[in-house]
Amino acid sequence: MVALGNAEEASVSLPSLLPDLELLWAESYGDPNIRIAILDGPVDLRHACFEGARLRVLETVTPGRPGGGGATQHGTHIASLIFGQHGSPVPGIAPGCTGLILPVFTDRPNGSVGPCSQLDLARAVEQAVMEGAQIVVVSSGQLAAGGEPEEYLAKAIRLCAESGVLVIAAAGNDGCDCLHVPAAVRPVLAVGGMDAAGRPLESNNWGAAYRSHGVVAPGFEIPGAMAGGGIVRKSGSSPATAIVAGIAAVLLAIRMKMGSLADPYTVRSAILSNALPCDLPEGTACRQLLAGGINIPGSLAAIRAESPFGLSALASATDWESESTRQGERPVPNDQMQAESGPPTASLDSAHLPVAADALSTGVNPSECSCKGGASEGPPNRSLVYALGVVGYDFGSEARRDSFVQQGVSNPANPAEMLAHLSANPYAATGVKWTLMQQSTPIYSVVPSGPFAGQGYETLRAFLDAQIRGEAEQVSVPGHIMGSTKLMNGQTVPVLIPELRGMYSWSTAALVAAVAGPVPEEDADKAAYQQKAGEIGNFLTRIYHELRNLGVTPQDRAVNSAATNALQVSRVYQAALQAGLKLDSIQVERSPLCRPNSDCWDVKMGFFNPSKRLEQARHVYRFTVDVSDTIPVTVGQIRDWDIY
Known part of the structure; x- marks a missing residue:
C-alpha cells in the first residue's frame, strides 16, 4: 500500500x-x-x-x-x-x-x-x-x-x-x-x-x-x-x-x-x-x-x-x-x-x-x-437463539485446566471424571466454559445468569451426565446472545445466556417412544407402530443433521422448535401414514397472518406417495410457530392441502 x-x-x-x-x-x-x-x-x-x-x-x-x-x-x-x-x-x-x-x-x-x-x-x-x-x-x-x-x-x-x-x-x-x-x-x-x-x-x-x-x-x-x-x-x-x-x-x-x-x-x-x-x-x-x-x-x-x-x-x-x-x-x-x-x-x-x-x-x-x-455503535447483540446440539465443556486456558488437575482431577478432558468432580463440588461448575456443540464443533458458550444461575449449572451437569450414560443425544438451549468468549483452542464463540424453562435433553429413541406410545401387544398392530416410530425418527434425524443450524434466524428457530414439539409432529405423521405418504421436504416461510406483536413462521412438511409418484399429488401439512419470544410457541391448528 x-x-x-x-x-x-x-x-x-x-x-x-x-x-x-x-x-x-x-x-x-x-x-x-x-x-x-x-x-x-x-x-x-x-x-x-x-x-x-x-x-x-x-x-x-x-x-x-x-x-x-x-x-x-x-x-x-x-x-x-x-x-x-x-x-x-x-x-x-x-x-x-x-x-x-x-x-x-x-x-x-x-x-x-x-x-x-x-x-x-x-x-x-x-x-x-x-x-x-x-x-x-x-x-x-x-x-x-x-x-x-x-x-x-x-x-x-x-x-x-x-x-x-x-x-x-x-x-x-x-x-x-x-x-x-x-x-x-x-x-x-x-x-x-x-x-x-x-x-x-x-x-x-x-x-x-x-x-x-x-x-x-x-x-x-x-x-x-x-x-x-x-x-x-x-x-x-x-x-x-x-x-x-x-x-x-x-x-x-x-x-x-x-x-x-x-x-x-x-x-x-x-x-x-x-x-x-x-x-x-x-x-x-x-x-x-x-x-x-x-x-x-x-x-x-x-x-x-x-x-x-x-x-x-x-x-x-x-x-x-x-x-x-x-x-x-x-x-x-x-x-x-x-x-x-x-x-x-x-x-x-x-x-x-x-x-x-x-x-x-x-x-x-x-x-x-x-x-x-x-x-454510531449499535446496542449489544442480544439476538434470540433456540439451538440444538450436545453439551460439552472447555477450560479457556491451560492454567484453568491445570487448576482442576491440582484439585485432584487426573484427566480433566475425560467427561466422566470431570463430571464426578463437579458433582462433588457443584461450585466448580462456574470454573469451566460450558459449550453447546454440533458435530464436535462448539457453537456457543452457555453461561447461566441471574438468580437461578445455580440451577442452570445443575441442568448442564445433568445434561452431560445423561449424555455420558447414553440417555441423551440432543439438548435444546433457548436464550439470547450477550458478548463472546475465547476457548482454549483460540476459537471465539458467542456467549449464550440460557432460558432455563426451555432447556431439555432427550434421546431420539426415547422421544419417539414417548410420542408414539407403548408398543402394541398385537402383532397386527406392531408393523404400523414401527412404521410410525420410524417416520418420526426420520423427521427428527433430518432436523438434527440435514437441517443443522445455529438457531439464530427466525426460520431456524421455528424448525428447531418443531423438533422439540414432537407431539404436534406426531399428529402430522399419524395422518400421513394413514394415507401411505412419506416425508419429502421441510420448508419454512413467513406466515401471511400473525397476531399483533408476534413473529409467525409456517413450518411446511411436504409428503409424497412413493408408490404413486406420478399419479398422486403431494400433500402439505402446515403449522405456525411464533418466534417473537425466547421460547417459540405454536399458534393455531394444523392445516393440510394437496399440491398438484
Missing part, C-alpha cells in the same frame, strides 16, 4: 479512475433505506470522510475495536470507498446509503490480520440479513478446492438468496485457476480487479465458476481512507469488491427512485448481463476478466429500461450447485478464511505474496494487495 501526502490527495480519486460514476451520481448518491453490510475489519469512524455518514457498528463474536493493525486499515479503506462523504478527502460511491459494520477480522499484536472461520463469517452473514441489509460485502475469501463452502456458510448464503439479499465477494488474489469461497457460490456476485487500462490484475483468480457470475472492476492502487487519518492506496480484489458494491447500491437506489421494487438481484443481473467482454487475445488474460468488466452505462441503461431480469435472475442465482459438485468433486476442508493478498509490487510488503495455486489458505482473509463521524 502507498500512503499519500496532501499534495497528491487532490490528484487521485474514484471519479478520476472511474469517470462513469458521474452518470450514477447525476441521479442518486444512494438511499438511506438501502442498508449495506460490511463484513471486514474494524473501521476507524473518526476519519474525516465518515463525518455525517449513516453508519452503525454491530457487535459480532469478533472484538471490533479499531486499532492500528492490518484489519482496521483494511476495514477502514473498504468502508470509505462506499460511505465516504462527498466534500471529504475520500468521496465514496454510495454515501447516501446506510452502513452496517460487522467486524469479522481482528488486529493481531504484530499488526497482521487475524482471519476468521467460515463459521464466524456465516454468523455475520445471518446477522446482516436479520438487521435488514440488502447488500452484504465480503472483501475476503478462502481458497477452496471445488469452491464449496462449509455447511454453515452455505446455509447463510442460501438464506441471503431466499431473502433477496445480494452477497458481493472478492474472487481472490492467488493468480491461479482456482476458486475462493464465498465468491465461488452461484448466488454471490464475484469481483476481481483490473488496472486503469482495463487489463485484469495478474493476481486475479479465474476459476471457471466466475465466468458465470463474476466481473472485474478497478482494483489497482485505489485511494481510500487510512486508519488514523489520511489517504492510502490499496490494490487487489478487496477494493474492487467495494467499488462494485457501491455501484450496485446506487443502481438499486435509482431503481427505487423509479418506483420499482428494491430487488438487488435485478441489479446483479444488470451488472452481469452488461459486463464488457474481453477484447484481449484469448488466453489467461481473458479468463482473468471473469464474465467481463464493470459497465456502468450499460447497467444503468438496463435499470432505466426496467429489463425483465427479476425473478428469473433470482432463480438462476439460487441454483448454486457448482460444476465440481455436479462432477462429483468434493472440497478440501479449510480451517479459516482470510482477506486476500495481491501480487507483489514496489508498494507491497512481503507478508502478502500470492500463494501457490494448490495451497489452501488458513482462513477467511481480506482481499487486498498489501497491500469521529456520523457513525
Whole structure:
C-alpha cells in the first residue's frame, strides 16, 4: 500500500479512475433505506470522510475495536470507498446509503490480520440479513478446492438468496485457476480487479465458476481512507469488491427512485448481463476478466429500461450447485478464511505474496494487495437463539485446566471424571466454559445468569451426565446472545445466556417412544407402530443433521422448535401414514397472518406417495410457530392441502 501526502490527495480519486460514476451520481448518491453490510475489519469512524455518514457498528463474536493493525486499515479503506462523504478527502460511491459494520477480522499484536472461520463469517452473514441489509460485502475469501463452502456458510448464503439479499465477494488474489469461497457460490456476485487500462490484475483468480457470475472492476492502487487519518492506496480484489458494491447500491437506489421494487438481484443481473467482454487475445488474460468488466452505462441503461431480469435472475442465482459438485468433486476442508493478498509490487510488503495455486489458505482473509463521524455503535447483540446440539465443556486456558488437575482431577478432558468432580463440588461448575456443540464443533458458550444461575449449572451437569450414560443425544438451549468468549483452542464463540424453562435433553429413541406410545401387544398392530416410530425418527434425524443450524434466524428457530414439539409432529405423521405418504421436504416461510406483536413462521412438511409418484399429488401439512419470544410457541391448528 502507498500512503499519500496532501499534495497528491487532490490528484487521485474514484471519479478520476472511474469517470462513469458521474452518470450514477447525476441521479442518486444512494438511499438511506438501502442498508449495506460490511463484513471486514474494524473501521476507524473518526476519519474525516465518515463525518455525517449513516453508519452503525454491530457487535459480532469478533472484538471490533479499531486499532492500528492490518484489519482496521483494511476495514477502514473498504468502508470509505462506499460511505465516504462527498466534500471529504475520500468521496465514496454510495454515501447516501446506510452502513452496517460487522467486524469479522481482528488486529493481531504484530499488526497482521487475524482471519476468521467460515463459521464466524456465516454468523455475520445471518446477522446482516436479520438487521435488514440488502447488500452484504465480503472483501475476503478462502481458497477452496471445488469452491464449496462449509455447511454453515452455505446455509447463510442460501438464506441471503431466499431473502433477496445480494452477497458481493472478492474472487481472490492467488493468480491461479482456482476458486475462493464465498465468491465461488452461484448466488454471490464475484469481483476481481483490473488496472486503469482495463487489463485484469495478474493476481486475479479465474476459476471457471466466475465466468458465470463474476466481473472485474478497478482494483489497482485505489485511494481510500487510512486508519488514523489520511489517504492510502490499496490494490487487489478487496477494493474492487467495494467499488462494485457501491455501484450496485446506487443502481438499486435509482431503481427505487423509479418506483420499482428494491430487488438487488435485478441489479446483479444488470451488472452481469452488461459486463464488457474481453477484447484481449484469448488466453489467461481473458479468463482473468471473469464474465467481463464493470459497465456502468450499460447497467444503468438496463435499470432505466426496467429489463425483465427479476425473478428469473433470482432463480438462476439460487441454483448454486457448482460444476465440481455436479462432477462429483468434493472440497478440501479449510480451517479459516482470510482477506486476500495481491501480487507483489514496489508498494507491497512481503507478508502478502500470492500463494501457490494448490495451497489452501488458513482462513477467511481480506482481499487486498498489501497491500469521529456520523457513525454510531449499535446496542449489544442480544439476538434470540433456540439451538440444538450436545453439551460439552472447555477450560479457556491451560492454567484453568491445570487448576482442576491440582484439585485432584487426573484427566480433566475425560467427561466422566470431570463430571464426578463437579458433582462433588457443584461450585466448580462456574470454573469451566460450558459449550453447546454440533458435530464436535462448539457453537456457543452457555453461561447461566441471574438468580437461578445455580440451577442452570445443575441442568448442564445433568445434561452431560445423561449424555455420558447414553440417555441423551440432543439438548435444546433457548436464550439470547450477550458478548463472546475465547476457548482454549483460540476459537471465539458467542456467549449464550440460557432460558432455563426451555432447556431439555432427550434421546431420539426415547422421544419417539414417548410420542408414539407403548408398543402394541398385537402383532397386527406392531408393523404400523414401527412404521410410525420410524417416520418420526426420520423427521427428527433430518432436523438434527440435514437441517443443522445455529438457531439464530427466525426460520431456524421455528424448525428447531418443531423438533422439540414432537407431539404436534406426531399428529402430522399419524395422518400421513394413514394415507401411505412419506416425508419429502421441510420448508419454512413467513406466515401471511400473525397476531399483533408476534413473529409467525409456517413450518411446511411436504409428503409424497412413493408408490404413486406420478399419479398422486403431494400433500402439505402446515403449522405456525411464533418466534417473537425466547421460547417459540405454536399458534393455531394444523392445516393440510394437496399440491398438484
